[in-house]
Amino acid sequence: MITPIEEDTERGSKESYEISVNHKPVFVAERSATGLEIKEAAIKAGLPIDLDFQLARVDRDGNQPIVGDADKVDVTEFKTFFATAGDDNS
Numbered sequence: 001m002i003t004p005i006e007e008d009t010e011r012g013s014k015e016s017y018e019i020s021v022n023h024k025p026v027f028v029a030e031r032s033a034t035g036l037e038i039k040e041a042a043i044k045a046g047l048p049i050d051l052d053f054q055l056a057r058v059d060r061d062g063n064q065p066i067v068g069d070a071d072k073v074d075v076t077e078f079k080t081f082f083a084t085a086g087d088d089n090s
Helices: 035-044
Strands: 004-009 012-021 024-028 032-034 054-057 072-074 080-084
Touching (some): 032 035, 035 054, 035 080
Parallel strands (some): 012 080
Antiparallel strands (some): 004 012, 012 024, 032 072, 054 080
């Protein structure tokens, strides 16, 4: 279950949402995030990925559709993602 995480900032409290990228916790600031924003958050969290990696979300039925850099995703509905190098055929 996705729950907003509250964290203190200089401007007060800010909500963020916990998702999983490559089995690691990643926090995004908004309920709706683009593929690029998810990859940027994953890099900020220390994951060894690059912005040119391909991002896929995991649907409830196990399908893994690609999420483009400009595609918006509701991270409260889809919370598990995989980022792979563009030439990875796995």
